[in-house]
Amino acid sequence: MLSLRLKTIENMVDPGKIVADIGTDHALLPVELVLSGKIKRAYAVDNKNGPFLRAQQYIQASGCEAMIEAMLADGLSTVPEDANCWIIAGMGFDTAILILDQRPDVQVNQQLIVQVNHGVDNMRKYLMNNGWQIIDERIIFEAHYYQIIKALKVKSVVRLKSEDIDFGPLLRKEKNSVFTEYWKFQIQKLQKIVNQLERGSKRGQQLQKQINSINNMLNG
Numbered sequence: 001m002l003s004l005r006l007k008t009i010e011n012m013v014d015p016g017k018i019v020a021d022i023g024t025d026h027a028l029l030p031v032e033l034v035l036s037g038k039i040k041r042a043y044a045v046d047n048k049n050g051p052f053l054r055a056q057q058y059i060q061a062s063g064c065e066a067m068i069e070a071m072l073a074d075g076l077s078t079v080p081e082d083a084n085c086w087i088i089a090g091m092g093f094d095t096a097i098l099i100l101d102q103r104p105d106v107q108v109n110q111q112l113i114v115q116v117n118h119g120v121d122n123m124r125k126y127l128m129n130n131g132w133q134i135i136d137e138r139i140i141f142e143a144h145y146y147q148i149i150k151a152l153k154v155k156s157v158v159r160l161k162s163e164d165i166d167f168g169p170l171l172r173k174e175k176n177s178v179f180t181e182y183w184k185f186q187i188q189k190l191q192k193i194v195n196q197l198e199r200g201s202k203r204g205q206q207l208q209k210q211i212n213s214i215n216n217m218l219n220g
């Protein structure tokens with residue numbers, strides 16, 4: 001069974017897409033997508049031997065080898081052109097953008113589902129600056145908070161405001177309970193630091209500004 005994080009990503013894939021799951025590890029996601037009948041073809045890509053072999057074995061054990069190709073490869077470098085939904089999940093921002101930068105020639109309408117463990121605000125900025133429009137966003141809690149972004153390559157991207165980059169253009173409008181919990185939790189963490197700093201310190205003032213901006217967004 002998929003974790004809530006992977007299940008949420010699975011739910012964000014449009015039926016019938018040809019998926020390339022980059023950094024697939026066990027290939028859990030592509031196998032589930034194929035077995036559920038949501039998609040018919042996928043590439044399960046990993047650049048390390050162990051995960052690649054695990055993926056290959058799981059694909060075979062699930063009887064999906066005719067539909068899922070396991071690839072030992074670096075990122076998107078050799079992913080075939082027909083893969084119209086790329087998934088990059090469970091990595092840091094730096095690794096995710098190294099992978100995306102391998103394909104500067106992305107076709108309009110290409111889809112991307114990305115979940116970075118850190119630097120989700122930088123990820124949004126990168127997407128905007130590289131012609132990716134955010135079309136769906138989810139936040140979940142499963143031991144940690146995870147934000148998942150779905151983006152579409154477009155001819156002309158709608159610019160994000162700074163609060164869209166910080167909080168997510170769709171998440172900040174929807175303000176669901178997990179999102180609110182997450183930002184209240186961030187406020188608590190920031191407030192703890194402020195309380196430990198010298199009163200009136202520059203750092204304290206910066207953090208207080210951040211707390212105010214989160215509060216404004218939550219109450220806005």
Ligand SMILES: C[S@@+](CC[C@H](N)C(=O)[O-])C[C@H]1O[C@@H](n2cnc3c(N)ncnc32)[C@H](O)[C@@H]1O
Nearest residue numbers: 022023024025045046047048051074075089090
């Ligand atoms: C933490 S696992 C994430 C597995 C799965 N995507 C998930 O979200 O649960 C990260 C995987 O990405 C792979 N990886 C890291 N850099 C990669 C790259 N440049 N190309 C392909 N795979 C990569 C690692 O080998 C590892 O199996």
